[in-house]
Every structure is written in C-alpha cells, then in structure tokens.
Amino acid sequence: MTEQDLVRPNSLLTRHPEVSKAELISQLMPPPEFDHARFESYRPDKNYESQSIALGLCKEFVHGPKKKFFSKTEKFPGIYLDGGFGVGKTHLLASIWHSYSGVKAYGSFLEYTSLVGYLGFAQTILELKKYGLICIDEFELDDPGDTMIMSRLLKELEASGTRFAATSNTPPNALGDGRFAASDFQREIKGLGDRFRIVSVDGEDFRHRDIDAESETLDEVTLGGWLKQHKNSFRDDFGDLLGHLGTLHPTKYRALVADVGALGITDVSKLDDQVHALRLVAFIDRMYEFQVPLRTSGSTPITAVFSKTMLSGGYRKKYLRTISRIGALTSLS
Numbered sequence: 221m222t223e224q225d226l227v228r229p230n231s232l233l234t235r236h237p238e239v240s241k242a243e244l245i246s247q248l249m250p251p252p253e254f255d256h257a258r259f260e261s262y263r264p265d266k267n268y269e270s271q272s273i274a275l276g277l278c279k280e281f282v283h284g285p286k287k288k289f290f291s292k293t294e295k296f297p298g299i300y301l302d303g304g305f306g307v308g309k310t311h312l313l314a315s316i317w318h319s320y321s322g323v324k325a326y327g328s329f330l331e332y333t334s335l336v337g338y339l340g341f342a343q344t345i346l347e348l349k350k351y352g353l354i355c356i357d358e359f360e361l362d363d364p365g366d367t368m369i370m371s372r373l374l375k376e377l378e379a380s381g382t383r384f385a386a387t388s389n390t391p392p393n394a395l396g397d398g399r400f401a402a403s404d405f406q407r408e409i410k411g412l413g414d415r416f417r418i419v420s421v422d423g424e425d426f427r428h429r430d431i432d433a434e435s436e437t438l439d440e441v442t443l444g445g446w447l448k449q450h451k452n453s454f455r456d457d458f459g460d461l462l463g464h465l466g467t468l469h470p471t472k473y474r475a476l477v478a479d480v481g482a483l484g485i486t487d488v489s490k491l492d493d494q495v496h497a498l499r500l501v502a503f504i505d506r507m508y509e510f511q512v513p514l515r516t517s518g519s520t521p522i523t524a525v526f527s528k529t530m531l532s533g534g535y536r537k538k539y540l541r542t543i544s545r546i547g548a549l550t551s552l553s
Contacts, residue, residue: 229447229455229484233464237475244335244471245347248325250355251509254314262311268423271308274301277419278312281385282319296417298374298384300359303421305544309387312421313355316385322352329359330502332373333366334470344373349380356386362535384416434521435550443484443517450482450513458488458518465499473506480512488518491525498535500525501542508545513552522546 250257259279264271281299299316301309317326325348327335332354336344348354354377361367374384438446447453456464468476477483491497507514516522523546526539 229444229453232454232456232476232480232483233460235476236468237472239472239475241339241343241347243475244338245325247474248327248331250314250317250326253509253511254310257311257314258318259312259315262308262315264308265423268307270303270420270422274312274419274421277417278316278385279319281417282316296415297378297382298386298416300416300418301385301387301421302418303388303423305541307421307423309421310357313357313385313387317353317355320353323350324353324355325351326355326357328357328505329366329370330470330505332356333369334502336369336373338469338471341369341372345376348373348377349382351377351382354382354384356384358541359386359388360538362538378415386416435516435523435546437488437521438515438517440486440517443486443515446515447482447484452479452481453484454480454482455484455486457486458516461485462496462499465503466495470499470502473503474509477503477506477510477512480507480510482513482515483507485514485516485522486518488516488522488525489520490527491530492527494530494535497526497530497539501535501538504542504545504549507549511552512549514546514549516550522550 259275262275264275278299278301281296301312303309314326317324332344339347356370359370378384443455447455465473491500514522523543526543530536531539
C-alpha cells in the first residue's frame with residue numbers, strides 16, 4: 221500500500237449500515253458534544269434574565285422545588301424550552317437527562333418519528349414505556365403527520381407515567397413574528413401541550429454564527445488537500461450522496477457518519493426536490509451531532525442549496541436550522 225493510498229478519501233456510498241432494534245434504542249442519549257453538559261456548567265448570560273430563570277426551572281423539574289410555599293405544588297409532566305439558536309437550550313436539556321436518576325431516553329424529534337417509522341407505533345410505545353423521562357430536542361410542528369404521531373406518542377406515554385422535556389427549533393433573530401410560539405405547541409399537542417411548563421429562553425447565539433453567511437466553495441485541488449489533512453476522510457459527489465441517503469432509513473444515518481473524520485462533498489448544486497432537501501436536513505443533523513468537519517466544491521455554496529421557495533415554505537425553520545449547522549461544520553478545522 222502506497223502513501224497515497226493511505227490518504228485517499230473513502231466513500232460513504234460503500235456503506236450500508238444495519239442497525240438492530242437494540243442498537244436504535246441504545247442510541248437514545250445526548251450527542252457526544254453534550255456528554256459533559258451539567259447544570260453547573262451552564263453559564264446564563266447576565267443580560268438575559270430568562271436564562272437564569274430557565275436554569276432554575278429545569279433543576280426544579282428534575283429535583284422538585286426547594287421549598288413548598290403552598291400545600292399543593294403544581295406538577296407538570298413536561299417542560300418545554302422555547303428559544304432561539306445558541307442560547308443553551310440543548311445544554312439544559314442534556315443537563316436534565318444527566319441529572320435524572322431514573323431510566324431515560326434522549327433524541328431529536330426526527331429520531332423519535334423515524335423510530336416510529338422503523339419499528340411501528342405499537343412497538344415504539346412498548347419500548348419507550350420503559351423510560352421514566354423522554355427528552356426531545358428541537359420539537360417540530362412543520363409536518364402535520366409527524367406532529368400527530370408525536371402527539372399520540374406523548375399521550376400514550378404520559379398515561380403510563382412518563383415525563384417529558386423538550387426544546388423548540390426556533391430560527392435565530394425571531395423573537396417576534398415567526399417565533400415558534402408556545403401557543404402553537406399547546407394547540408397542536410392537543411390535550412397534553414397545556415400540561416407542559418413553557419419556559420422562554422432568550423438571548424443571542426453564543427457562537428455568534430451568521431445565518432446569512434455563505435460557506436466557502438473550494439476548488440477540487442484545495443478540497444483534496446484539505447481531506448488529506450484528516451484521518452478517515454470521505455469524499456462524495458453531492459447528487460450521488462443524496463441518492464445513497466435515499467436508500468437508507470434515516471435511523472441509519474448516525475451509523476453512517478459516526479466515525480467519519482472529515483467529509484468533502486463535490487459538485488454541490490441548488491436543490492429543487494423537497495424530498496432530497498429533507499434528507500439533507502436529517503443527514504446534517506447527524507453530522508452536527510458528531511461534529512464532522514465539512515468542505516464542499518461546486519457551483520453553489522452548501523449553505524445556499526435551499527431555494528427561496530423552500531426557505532419561505534412550511535419547512536422554513538427546519539432549513540434555517542440546517543443552514544446554521546452547515547455553517548458550524550464548515551468552520552471546523
């Protein structure tokens with residue numbers, strides 16, 4: 221084997237991961253980035269009092285109030301953190317998970333709905349009833365079908381005593397019009413939403429990411445040189461990668477990228493297919509969990525792949541989150 225062979229990028233197209241039911245369930249835990257997230261390590265921004273209040277309410281959700289000022293203390297089966305990107309909602313959610321001493325599960329909204337799609341609703345209920353706490357990151361209401369699935373899921377689990385903690389997927393700089401309002405959540409999760417304690421978490425993105433900034437597009441030689449700097453690097457054509465993702469259930473995307481050291485995507489172009497766009501959303505979510513450095517080449521910066529129609533449509537918040545995450549991944553060295 222030559223030195224060139226050692227640095228030649230791999231291809232995700234050769235990977236066809238198989239994931240068992242047990243493996244899917246075992247994956248329901250915070251992503252590696254939040255392995256060490258704790259209430260003690262959350263640093264509220266002194267300019268936004270709501271962050272300190274949210275920290276206290278999250279602690280109370282897990283441990284109960286320090287003092288009972290009334291003979292009857294209202295107990296909520298759920299807590300819902302509503303706020304923008306980068307204000308620490310996921311840190312708080314992971315802290316809830318780590319602090320809870322019982323049997324617990326943690327996953328994104330998409331992971332739970334994908335689990336239902338893979339195992340079936342009845343089997344998913346049987347598996348999740350084993351948990352005393354279910355944490356749901358980035359609760360979404362943009363798909364009526366998925367919202368109905370999650371609403372049924374929460375009702376079934378709440379009846380068996382399960383508690384819930386969730387965050388919203390609010391786009392940045394949307395504290396007024398367009399914010400993922402708590403009233404929307406309460407209305408859509410019929411009969412259960414009003415039993416969540418709604419907690420607003422205001423503030424600025426601590427990463428100071430620019431949602432309007434475009435990622436850099438590299439030429440092929442520069443992209444190849446960057447990939448050679450990383451162990452276990454992968455390089456695939458944009459269209460081919462999207463096609464490959466279509467052959468895999470979204471529950472397998474985590475296994476697809478778990479050990480990837482870096483990814484180069486070539487020939488990136490504008491998306492005109494919503495199905496491909498949503499697959500990219502799910503893929504980038506898994507890439508972001510594992511903090512996989514990303515670089516691209518092609519006619520379009522990968523932060524600009526979603527059309528204006530997509531960004532003004534029903535999945536707008538989902539696409540904005542993905543753009544933000546792509547920006548973070550393309551900034552990793």
